[in-house]
Amino acid sequence: MKNILSALVVAVSLSAPLYAQQDSAMLSKIYHESFYNGQAYDNLRYLTKEIGHRIAGSPKAEEAVLWSKSLMEKLSFDKVYLQDVDVRHWDRGEAERAVVVGTNEKLNVLALGGSVATPAEGIEAEVLEVELLSDLRKHGEEVYGKIVFVNKPWEESLVETDVAYGLNSGQRSRGPVEVAKLGGIAYLFRSLSSSAIDDYPHTGGTRYVEGIDSIPALAISAVGGNRLSDILKENPKTRLFLKNTSSWKGIVHSHNVIAEWRGTEKPDEIITIGGHIDSWDVGEGAHDNGTGTMGTLDAIRTLMQLGYRPRHTIRLVFYMNEENGVNGSLKYGEIAKEKNEKIIAAIESDLGGFAPRGFDIKASAEHVAWIQQQWKPLFEEKFWVSRFLKGSPGVDSGVWGRHFPNTVMFNFRSDPHRYFDLHHTAKDVFEAVDRRELQSGVAAIASLLYLVDQQIDKLQ
């Protein structure tokens, strides 16, 4: 008896380091496979160069859906299928124009996603510049008949560029409604760019409210915004000409792309992983979100290649329409809720494919602390991945997650410095992605997925 007890004590006291050693060895295999044989970068090349940008409802979006499905079918998933999603299709129309009236000076603009068109002949009006929408009230009747230009500069001093983005992004979505309420005839919004010397306009979603006039809404580049501000200081009566022809084209049938790898021990418990497959209709949707889709797919391929058999069912989801409606994640959540599924964890990747830094975690403080203690040491020194902090899940996980408040969620974080230089612009192209950085991120995601599958039960 004593011997058995001793043996048990030894076994228990050794188990933690032994597991850690096994995990550490597995992570090294994952990194090796990803760097040497990873396919995310080559798949990304196809997605960005052969398909290109893919706004929800467009033929290119459907091409991306079918091609993604065929990619998944090449791997040893147990099931690959499309989930029907209806999306509203917005079309940019012809190239937008912004010209300082009485000059030939053009300013770089892009319609915000969802914007209505100007009248066919364009709009010509004086411009009221404010820093914040909340300043509008003090201008009162001055707003009437004007183009309102919200020119809040990006808070450049933050390394946390997502925080800087959050400081201004509400002005983009609420702008057209707030301006229209006061009789403004168009909305011009300083682009959410992390660089003040950026002459590329950044698009992104905005919204209207029933019962309030829908007015045209455009983004102006940071350089264009600075220039316009200078012109207005010289002559506050300066008139601006704006023209865009964008419009909503109605409902289009589209799809989420889903693949399942059945769990060997707990097949009814699901780990969701993925990101959105749609993009804005400029650039190539490389970092937003080609890297997130091709990266999560390749993370699973990596585990498959290593002969791994998951304990829980791993479900890969490429969501449709994150950018201007989140219809894909709404639909995913509805169906999962209806079926009363048990989704125990989620991993999302939608913050770029730069050098991997870690994961924001939506979980209790205790669970986050446990993850920091147990998993962070496996990544930190050897693989330079060290950020395991309490934070928000991705947009799609956040949306369907409303039905699943207890699901532990992880949001992949790549280095934040450059993301918002490229985000929603013509610059978000394949060439802005580095293979080593991308495959390093794939390895980090695959490693996390492995650890979640192996150990998430300890958090339940």
Add this chain to the structure above:
Amino acid sequence: MKNILSALVVAVSLSAPLYAQQDSAMLSKIYHESFYNGQAYDNLRYLTKEIGHRIAGSPKAEEAVLWSKSLMEKLSFDKVYLQDVDVRHWDRGEAERAVVVGTNEKLNVLALGGSVATPAEGIEAEVLEVELLSDLRKHGEEVYGKIVFVNKPWEESLVETDVAYGLNSGQRSRGPVEVAKLGGIAYLFRSLSSSAIDDYPHTGGTRYVEGIDSIPALAISAVGGNRLSDILKENPKTRLFLKNTSSWKGIVHSHNVIAEWRGTEKPDEIITIGGHIDSWDVGEGAHDNGTGTMGTLDAIRTLMQLGYRPRHTIRLVFYMNEENGVNGSLKYGEIAKEKNEKIIAAIESDLGGFAPRGFDIKASAEHVAWIQQQWKPLFEEKFWVSRFLKGSPGVDSGVWGRHFPNTVMFNFRSDPHRYFDLHHTAKDVFEAVDRRELQSGVAAIASLLYLVDQQIDKLQ
């Protein structure tokens, strides 16, 4: 008495968090100044675009010295001066050539730094491919009269690219001597590139030993190396033509560039900070090491701009000739030793200007643990700088540091993924540097410099 004691207890118990709050506020100011008003990026543009590459002993190197001195003189240093350094000047001569004999196929090569020339008519010989120099012995007399090609692929799976570099770099420096000993007539070395699909050759220093023939030594691109290997598999008798005209041009008088900011409390105690100002003679020496010199200078400017007064003397050193002789750091060390200076800490930046990750620290395990505990939390969450690990100082600090074994040394680490794609190549140009990443690194270095100046005494 009791009240006084209570007040003391309160004061003592509050002091740590109060200091931490002050430090935290100072770091935020530093980051703000660096992102909004930082000059490293603009100075780097001048160094790379107006001056360009600057190998030790070249007119461009001296132009960089004088221009750097003028930059330092614009700031409020107490002293700016040049320190005489004699360097051996190596000149690449005309563009190198490598051609597969009997074909028109050219392979991309660059002479390794310090290489002697081939005969004027070039060299034509069979090629002996080995993976490692240590394999040479088993080939014995086969080596005689051959071009020896060391084709050890880069270990791609390591995120720690500096470790991968270290695995192969000894083969570069020892190659010519080992090959010449066995009668080989030229040395061809697979470039130290982190990408197997890189067709740019990477130069770098090699060396000869007196009494052993000096044979030409060239780097071949990774793609070229793979190609040559394939050709040799087809026909092991393939002959290769090599030609280079590089040569040592004798001794040139050059300089370290030094500036001193006098300490208010302990002016005789010195914190050295800096990096090397020379570069290889390809590309523009942007990440190696324009970012390190312009970055450390701008870190000091940042503190000056904030009205900081250092406790210890801060000495900025731009070392000459790190790349092919380390004469600058040798000279700096000799003089500091002669003067019996008290150098309490050193910071070096010579590992790129990508997103800042942290600092390798040469100090006792206890001191490293103290730094991790005290300083890491100031950086980690807000500024995404989290790596404070025991490690080697930079090359220059390491060389002069032999005279100063107790100096605590910090080696700035930027993200390692892409550095060895660019290192010592034509691709190491200004465009490969991102302003936000660079200025974020400047802020990290300035923050560390501030903390070292404020608190290093606690480690003594």
